[in-house]
Amino acid sequence: MITMLEACGLRKTFTLHNQNGVVLNVLDHVDLDLAAGEMVVLKGPSGAGKSTLLRILYGNYKPVAGAVRLRHDGEMVDIVGARTSRVLDIRRRTLSFVSQFLRVIPRVATLDIVKDQMLTRGIGDAEATERAAAMLTRLNLPEQMWGLAPATFSGGEQQRVNIARSFVAPTPLLLLDEPTASLDPVNRDVVVELIETTRKAGSAMVGIFHDDAVSSRIATRVMQLSPRKAV
Amino acid sequence: MTPASQHDPDYNYAYLDEATKRMLRRCLLKAIAIPGYQVPFASREMPLARGWGTGGIQITAAIIGPADTLKVIDQGADDTTNAVSIRHFFARVTAVATTEETTKASLIQTRHRIPEEPLRDGQILVYQVPLPEPLRKLIPSESETRKIHAWAEYGPIYVRLYEDIAQYGHVTSTYSHPILVNDRYIASPTPIPKFDNPKMHMSPALQLFGAGREKRLYAIPPYTKVKSLDFEDYPFALQRWDEPCALCGSTSSYLDEVIINDANERMFVCSDTHYCETRRAEGHEGPQLAKAQSVRLTGCAP
Amino acid sequence: MIEEAPLLRAQNVTRLYGGRVGCRDISFSLWPGEVLGVVGESGSGKTTLLRSLAGFEPPDEGAIHFRHGTEEHDIYALDEASRRAMMRTEWGMVHQNPRDGLRLDVSAGGNIGESLMARGDRHYGKMRARITDWLQRVEIDSSRIDDSPQSFSGGMQQRLQIARVLVAEPRLVFMDEPTGGLDVSVQARLLDLLRVLVRDLHLAAIIVTHDLAVARLLTDRLIVMKDGHIIEEGLTDQILDDPHHAYTQLLTSAVLSA
Ligand SMILES: Nc1ncnc2c1ncn2[C@@H]1O[C@H](COP(=O)(O)OP(=O)(O)O)[C@@H](O)[C@H]1O
Ligand SMILES: Nc1ncnc2c1ncn2[C@@H]1O[C@H](COP(=O)(O)OP(=O)(O)O)[C@@H](O)[C@H]1O
Ligand SMILES: [Mg+2]
Ligand SMILES: [Mg+2]
Ligand SMILES: [Zn+2]
Numbered sequence: 001m002i003t004m005l006e007a008c009g010l011r012k013t014f015t016l017h018n019q020n021g022v023v024l025n026v027l028d029h030v031d032l033d034l035a036a037g038e039m040v041v042l043k044g045p046s047g048a049g050k051s052t053l054l055r056i057l058y059g060n061y062k063p064v065a066g067a068v069r070l071r072h073d074g075e076m077v078d079i080v081g082a083r084t085s086r087v088l089d090i091r092r093r094t095l096s097f098v099s100q101f102l103r104v105i106p107r108v109a110t111l112d113i114v115k116d117q118m119l120t121r122g123i124g125d126a127e128a129t130e131r132a133a134a135m136l137t138r139l140n141l142p143e144q145m146w147g148l149a150p151a152t153f154s155g156g157e158q159q160r161v162n163i164a165r166s167f168v169a170p171t172p173l174l175l176l177d178e179p180t181a182s183l184d185p186v187n188r189d190v191v192v193e194l195i196e197t198t199r200k201a202g203s204a205m206v207g208i209f210h211d212d213a214v215s216s217r218i219a220t221r222v223m224q225l226s227p228r229k230a231v
Numbered sequence: 232m233t234p235a236s237q238h239d240p241d242y243n244y245a246y247l248d249e250a251t252k253r254m255l256r257r258c259l260l261k262a263i264a265i266p267g268y269q270v271p272f273a274s275r276e277m278p279l280a281r282g283w284g285t286g287g288i289q290i291t292a293a294i295i296g297p298a299d300t301l302k303v304i305d306q307g308a309d310d311t312t313n314a315v316s317i318r319h320f321f322a323r324v325t326a327v328a329t330t331e332e333t334t335k336a337s338l339i340q341t342r343h344r345i346p347e348e349p350l351r352d353g354q355i356l357v358y359q360v361p362l363p364e365p366l367r368k369l370i371p372s373e374s375e376t377r378k379i380h381a382w383a384e385y386g387p388i389y390v391r392l393y394e395d396i397a398q399y400g401h402v403t404s405t406y407s408h409p410i411l412v413n414d415r416y417i418a419s420p421t422p423i424p425k426f427d428n429p430k431m432h433m434s435p436a437l438q439l440f441g442a443g444r445e446k447r448l449y450a451i452p453p454y455t456k457v458k459s460l461d462f463e464d465y466p467f468a469l470q471r472w473d474e475p476c477a478l479c480g481s482t483s484s485y486l487d488e489v490i491i492n493d494a495n496e497r498m499f500v501c502s503d504t505h506y507c508e509t510r511r512a513e514g515h516e517g518p519q520l521a522k523a524q525s526v527r528l529t530g531c532a533p
Numbered sequence: 534m535i536e537e538a539p540l541l542r543a544q545n546v547t548r549l550y551g552g553r554v555g556c557r558d559i560s561f562s563l564w565p566g567e568v569l570g571v572v573g574e575s576g577s578g579k580t581t582l583l584r585s586l587a588g589f590e591p592p593d594e595g596a597i598h599f600r601h602g603t604e605e606h607d608i609y610a611l612d613e614a615s616r617r618a619m620m621r622t623e624w625g626m627v628h629q630n631p632r633d634g635l636r637l638d639v640s641a642g643g644n645i646g647e648s649l650m651a652r653g654d655r656h657y658g659k660m661r662a663r664i665t666d667w668l669q670r671v672e673i674d675s676s677r678i679d680d681s682p683q684s685f686s687g688g689m690q691q692r693l694q695i696a697r698v699l700v701a702e703p704r705l706v707f708m709d710e711p712t713g714g715l716d717v718s719v720q721a722r723l724l725d726l727l728r729v730l731v732r733d734l735h736l737a738a739i740i741v742t743h744d745l746a747v748a749r750l751l752t753d754r755l756i757v758m759k760d761g762h763i764i765e766e767g768l769t770d771q772i773l774d775d776p777h778h779a780y781t782q783l784l785t786s787a788v789l790s791a
Contacts, residue, residue, distance in 0.1 A: 017782050018782055055775075060771055062767070062771055083564075084754040107725060108725055119732075120732060382617050389647075390647050393643050393657065397640060397679050461655075464658045465657050
């Protein structure tokens with residue numbers, strides 16, 4: 001069993017300076033270990049801190065205490081204290097975050113969005129194009145859409161573009177925040193299948209799924225979070 | 232030759248006072264020490280309007296001595312009003328010998344030309360310069376052009392050549408084509424035709440440049456490298472004429488186009504009048520010499 | 534891929550205008566290929582800092598170190614000629630107003646060509662080819678090569694300025710509000726262009742902006758400035774999504790509600 005990620009003693013508060021300095025106590029003493037080929041599903045009511053935990057693992061939120069170490073280039077590295085360029089390198093090659101929102105530069109075409117990460121990682125243009133096209137087809141995004149920027153697409157279509165770009169050349173670690181949220185059953189099944197294949201190929205994942213049926217289909221382990229009170 | 236026995240006692244020798252001449256000589260020494268570098272100097276009033284070559288005249292005044300033989304040319308000619316009055320001026324205030332013969336002169340003051348006859352060791356050529364700053368058209372600020380010279384950041388001046396080629400297919404300048412002196416400073420070779428540029432390169436004569444209105448002087452010491460700016464694939468090229476000098480038949484001199492009658496008939500003749508005359512005296516004959524003599528264009532003016 | 538030594542190091546950079554603070558005690562490092570954003574409200578000292586970093590104005594206190602090969606140079610300790618040489622070859626500046634970074638009386642091609650001639654290129658034909666290539670890269674029709682930039686739109690002028698800077702192949706580019714005066718749609722196009730160029734050329738960049746959307750799209754790391762000093766610094770998405778300082782929280786919420 002290869003450990004891909006270990007988080008321990010995570011604590012997270014938010015101090016809302018412009019709302020009378022209210023302090024939200026969101027996570028305390030959270031530990032998580034993750035091995036290659038695992039899918040840990042985070043559970044708990046809305047506001048329990050599931051997204052917050054995922055974002056800490058990604059280096060997007062800064063924990064007040066605790067450490068997040070993950071396997072990058074065969075070594076366990078601390079993402080919390082790492083220099084920016086290190087974090088970006090980790091995100092480029094090792095760790096990705098898939099949310100239900102697509103965040104891109106407005107006028108970039110769908111195909112280019114899906115190719116972008118591959119190009120950044122040095123995959124040649126021809127191969128990147130071929131793989132992007134195959135992935136978009138698999139996600140039922142017709143070829144007429146590839147040349148268009150996704151700004152005008154429906155929520156579900158944008159979400160599939162987002163999934164396509166994340167799974168076309170998946171990283172060894174994936175963090176999924178409700179990636180299936182607004183998909184129709186057919187496409188949801190495609191995505192679930194995609195996640196399963198990727199995990200079996202060895203990627204380690206932590207995910208949040210509002211749909212219990214989906215959770216139980218893909219989880220190899222469940223982690224429960226309970227909400228904390230403001231102080 | 233017009234030898235004079237004594238200079239006009241109402242003026243100091245060579246018109247300028249001794250302190251001014253010393254100041255000018257110091258500036259000239261600095262200019263010679265830094266070939267192509269523009270040295271500021273305190274320009275004096277001369278009995279000529281600025282723009283009429285007062286910079287060159289001040290240099291000549293500062294360096295001329297009793298042993299000198301002076302030649303003055305304007306656009307190559309010894310006999311224009313301007314050349315004649317400057318020659319008379321120095322004859323009066325210095326009593327030096329004057330000449331029209333390039334080889335006999337020790338000091339040649341010029342506006343807009345370099346004589347056709349090659350200069351030799353020991354001669355000094357003094358140029359009257361209207362605009363000493365080759366970068367001025369591109370960069371109006373004096374403090375900025377000084378920095379550009381100091382750091383040899385000469386990209387912008389090549390932009391002028393680039394724009395010419397882009398617009399006209401070749402470099403259009405026929406006068407004042409900028410030069411790089413001694414691989415270091417870019418200078419303006421006064422409005423001499425670019426035909427004369429190659430004569431500056433490794434010239435045995437000392438070349439001095441004075442701009443009176445702009446209060447700058449600069450120098451090219453003898454045997455100094457002078458390169459006319461160009462691109463590798465658009466090398467510096469001289470103007471050429473399809474016909475020889477109408478009077479002396481020369482095919483290697485710089486020709487001026489002159490209109491010879493009311494019917495707008497034209498001919499091309501040497502701009503260096505002394506050179507042309509010398510060749511004719513040696514028996515060379517151009518295709519239209521007879522015709523020119525009939526309209527009295529041969530230099531033997533009344 | 535990660536290079537281990539910083540390209541640029543600012544050390545306690547302070548610039549005062551009389552009694553007034555331009556910027557104060559600014560320290561940070563920039564690594565090769567990294568894109569750093571400097572955000573903050575108008576008057577917070579962003580332009581002052583950028584001008585000091587780019588070699589235009591020496592700081593009153595502190596130092597700026599630039600790495601050239603394996604050696605670090607204190608850029609204001611260098612003689613002016615060497616500093617100017619570095620400014621020409623190692624980094625470039627994209628001004629907010631393209632008129633400050635272009636020669637308007639010189640053709641578009643001449644503007645790009647000047648950067649090449651400044652570094653010693655003397656072959657017209659080869660320069661023409663490079664200029665044409667760069668016009669295409671910044672999405673200006675190459676048939677406009679001999680046109681005056683005065684006939685260009687604001688967005689085109691800005692793209693021309695970018696070509697003029699990037700053709701010299703700098704390792705670092707400074708940009709002061711590069712999309713400032715442009716329409717939103719023109720901005721988006723320019724941002725995408727910059728993003729691609731920065732990635733393809735492996736450029737390091739310092740981009741001053743007051744637009745957090747621009748910062749999010751283009752930068753890896755952010756410095757938040759207020760009253761001339763750094764309030765908060767970190768990974769761009771961390772600063773924007775999990776701001777710690779009261780001022781940054783205000784800044785980010787203002788954008789969200791806008
Ligand atoms: N960037 C933030 N700034 C302030 N509060 C936040 C931020 N992100 C999350 N929170 C708060 O943290 C708590 C947990 O939110 P979240 O992690 O999104 O929960 P979940 O994903 O479990 O629904 C909520 O009270 C939320 O408002
Ligand atoms: N040349 C100057 N002379 C005097 N004060 C200046 C000068 N330039 C900037 N300042 C002052 O320095 C502060 C920072 O200005 P600046 O760097 O332009 O901020 P920003 O680019 O963030 O808007 C402001 O208070 C400004 O008024
Ligand atoms: Mg959530
Ligand atoms: Mg500013
Ligand atoms: Zn002749």
